Amino acid sequence: SAVISQKPSRDICQRGTSLTIQCQVDSQVTMMFWYRQQPGQSLTLIATANQGSEATYESGFVIDKFPISRPNLTFSTLTVSNMSPEDSSIYLCSGGRDYEQYFGPGTRLTVT
Amino acid sequence: QKEVEQNSGPLSVPEGAIASLNCTYSDRGSQSFFWYRQYSGKSPELIMSIYSNGDKEDGRFTAQLNKASQYVSLLIRDSQPSDSATYLCAVVAGGGNKLTFGTGTQLKVEL
Numbered sequence: 218s219a220v221i222s223q224k225p226s227r228d229i230c231q232r233g234t235s236l237t238i239q240c241q242v243d244s245q246v247t248m249m250f251w252y253r254q255q256p257g258q259s260l261t262l263i264a265t266a267n268q269g270s271e272a273t274y275e276s277g278f279v280i281d282k283f284p285i286s287r288p289n290l291t292f293s294t295l296t297v298s299n300m301s302p303e304d305s306s307i308y309l310c311s312g313g314r315d316y317e318q319y320f321g322p323g324t325r326l327t328v329t
Numbered sequence: 330q331k332e333v334e335q336n337s338g339p340l341s342v343p344e345g346a347i348a349s350l351n352c353t354y355s356d357r358g359s360q361s362f363f364w365y366r367q368y369s370g371k372s373p374e375l376i377m378s379i380y381s382n383g384d385k386e387d388g389r390f391t392a393q394l395n396k397a398s399q400y401v402s403l404l405i406r407d408s409q410p411s412d413s414a415t416y417l418c419a420v421v422a423g424g425g426n427k428l429t430f431g432t433g434t435q436l437k438v439e440l
Contacts (some may be wrong), residue, residue, distance in 0.1 A: 218375075248426060259417065259432045260373070309372055311428075316361040316421045318428055320372040 219244055219312050221321035229327045230300055237296045238324045240310035245290040250318065251283070252309045260309065266293040300328045332356065333420050335431035343439055348405040350416050350434050355399070358423020362394055362401045365417040367433070373417055377403060408438045 220243040230236050240249065249266040264285055265273040272285035287293040297304050305328045311318040334353045342348045350364075361380055365373035379385045379392040379401065391404040401420075405412055415435045419428040
């Protein structure tokens with residue numbers, strides 16, 4: 218298994234600003250992903266964080282809005298740029314070896 | 330057709346009963362299947378993985394996979410109030426490396 222930490226755990230931001238969320242894994246993992254979860258809904262994959270290269274984004278998500286970095290096998294960041302109230306959500310990172318993914322505690326973002 | 334489908338529930342079972350949660354998937358080439366438990370306000374927690382047809386048991390949990398019928402299920406024996414949560418089915422499609430989640434089934438275990 219893997220233990221994953223995220224920070225911040227929550228934040229309230231003004232529209233038009235940006236927030237960077239950090240994700241740290243306690244061991245080297247092959248895959249890391251970023252998800253968004255709206256209240257009462259399932260998880261939506263934003264992108265696959267690739268070590269040392271550009272992230273792979275899912276349909277509906279673009280790099281200019283959600284830039285992602287992964288400089289090594291244990292750390293990744295997601296930036297939510299030029300935020301609007303529609304970006305209010307819980308953002309989750311996951312990591313793991315093979316296909317078993319373990320989730321961080323999430324970042325609850327509110328955009329006012 | 331959704332890639333991974335679950336009944337949203339809520340599924341209510343009395344304490345001590347067997348809870349049966351079901352999931353169907355559309356990609357016949359899928360090879361890896363997972364069940365996550367998510368308590369309200371918390372992140373998903375991996376509780377079971379299954380890769381081969383048949384049953385896999387871990388404590389009170391049993392995962393069942395039938396690739397021919399494209400369904401995977403989770404049985405929870407001796408259900409406890411602490412099992413009350415949303416259970417998410419996740420599948421890795423054939424040739425892929427990412428999880429596709431169902432919408433989740435809310436389970437309520439009543440005293």
